[in-house]
Amino acid sequence: xxxxxxxxxxxxxxxxxxxxxxxxxxxxxxxxxxxxxxxxxxxxxxxxxxxxxxxxxxxxxxxxxxxxxxxxxxxxxxxxxxxxxxxxxxxxxxxxxxxxxxxxxxxxxxxxxxxxxxxxxxxxxxxxxxxxxxxxxxxxxxxxxxxxxxxxxxxxxxxxxxxxxxxxxxxxxxxxxxxxxxxxxxxxxxxxxxxxxxxxxxxxxxxxx
Amino acid sequence: xxxxxxxxxxxxxxxxxxxxxxxxxxxxxxxxxxxxxxxxxxxxxxxxxxxxxxxxxxxxxxxxxxxxxxxxxxxxx
Numbered sequence: 001x002x003x004x005x006x007x008x009x010x011x012x013x014x015x016x017x018x019x020x021x022x023x024x025x026x027x028x029x030x031x032x033x034x035x036x037x038x039x040x041x042x043x044x045x046x047x048x049x050x051x052x053x054x055x056x057x058x059x060x061x062x063x064x065x066x067x068x069x070x071x072x073x074x075x076x077x078x079x080x081x082x083x084x085x086x087x088x089x090x091x092x093x094x095x096x097x098x099x100x101x102x103x104x105x106x107x108x109x110x111x112x113x114x115x116x117x118x119x120x121x122x123x124x125x126x127x128x129x130x131x132x133x134x135x136x137x138x139x140x141x142x143x144x145x146x147x148x149x150x151x152x153x154x155x156x157x158x159x160x161x162x163x164x165x166x167x168x169x170x171x172x173x174x175x176x177x178x179x180x181x182x183x184x185x186x187x188x189x190x191x192x193x194x195x196x197x198x199x200x201x202x203x204x205x206x207x208x209x
Numbered sequence: 210x211x212x213x214x215x216x217x218x219x220x221x222x223x224x225x226x227x228x229x230x231x232x233x234x235x236x237x238x239x240x241x242x243x244x245x246x247x248x249x250x251x252x253x254x255x256x257x258x259x260x261x262x263x264x265x266x267x268x269x270x271x272x273x274x275x276x277x278x279x280x281x282x283x284x285x286x
Contacts, residue, residue, distance in 0.1 A: 009226055017230060
C-alpha cells in the first residue's frame with residue numbers, strides 16, 4: 001500500500017484543524033482597537049494551538065517521509081492520532097473563552113497528552129511490524145523526548161488545579177522544546193542518501209540521543 | 210477510459226478529510242469553565258466518535274477499491 005494517500009489525507013485533515021480554530025476569534029462589533037483587547041485570551045490559545053498543530057504536521061511529515069511501507073494498522077493508528085488532533089480546536093476555544101481557567105486548561109493538557117500517546121503509538125506501529133521501516137526505528141531510538149512530553153503534559157494538567165496560568169506555561173515550554181525540528185529523522189535521511197547507512201556503527205549516533 | 214486516478218484520489222481524500230473534520234464543529238464550546246459543563250456534550254461526542262470511525266472505514270476501503278482496473282472510469286468519477 002502506498003503512503004502518498006496517507007500523507008494527502010493527513011495533510012488535508014491537519015490543514016482543516018489548523019484553520020477552523022481561527023473561527024473562534026469572533027469579530028468585534030465596534031471599529032475601535034480597544035475592542036480587540038477582550039480577544040487576547042482567545043488569540044493566545046489560538047497561537048499556542050497553531051504552533052502545536054504545526055509541530056505535529058512537521059513531525060508527521062518527517063515520520064512518514066522515512067517510511068517505506070504502510071499497512072491497515074498504520075491507517076488506523078494514523079486516524080487515531082487525527083482524532084485527538086481534531087479535538088484541539090474544541091479545547092482551544094474552551095480555554096480561550098474562559099480566560100485560562102482550571103477546567104479548560106486541564107482539558108487542553110489531557111487532549112495534548114492523548115495526541116502525544118497517539119503519535120507514539122503510530123511510530124510504534126510503523127516500526128514494529130515492518131522490517132522495511134528499520135531506518136525509522138533507528139532514527140527514533142527510545143523516543144525520550146516523546147515520553148518526557150507526555151509526562152510534562154500531565155504535570156501541566158496537575159498544576160492547572162493550583163494555577164491555570166502555570167499549566168499554560170508548561171504547555172508553552174513543551175511547545176518550545178518541540179519547535180526544534182526532529183533532527184533525528186532528517187539526519188537519518190541525509191545519511192541514507194549518502195549511502196553510509198550500511199556502516200555498522202552509524203545507528204549508535206541516534207541511540208545516544 | 211483511463212482518466213488518471215491521481216486526481217480522483219486527491220479529490221476524494223480532500224472531501225473525506227473535510228467531512229471527518231467538520232463534524233467536530235458540532236461539539237459546541239460550553240460557556241462555563243467547569244468540567245461538569247462537558248457532561249451534556251457526551252451524546253454529541255459519542256456520535257462524533259462513531260461517525261469518525263465510519264468515515265475512517267470508508268476512507269480505508271476507498272484505498273483498496275481504487276486500484277486498477279476497478280477505478281478511474283467515467284462512471285466511477
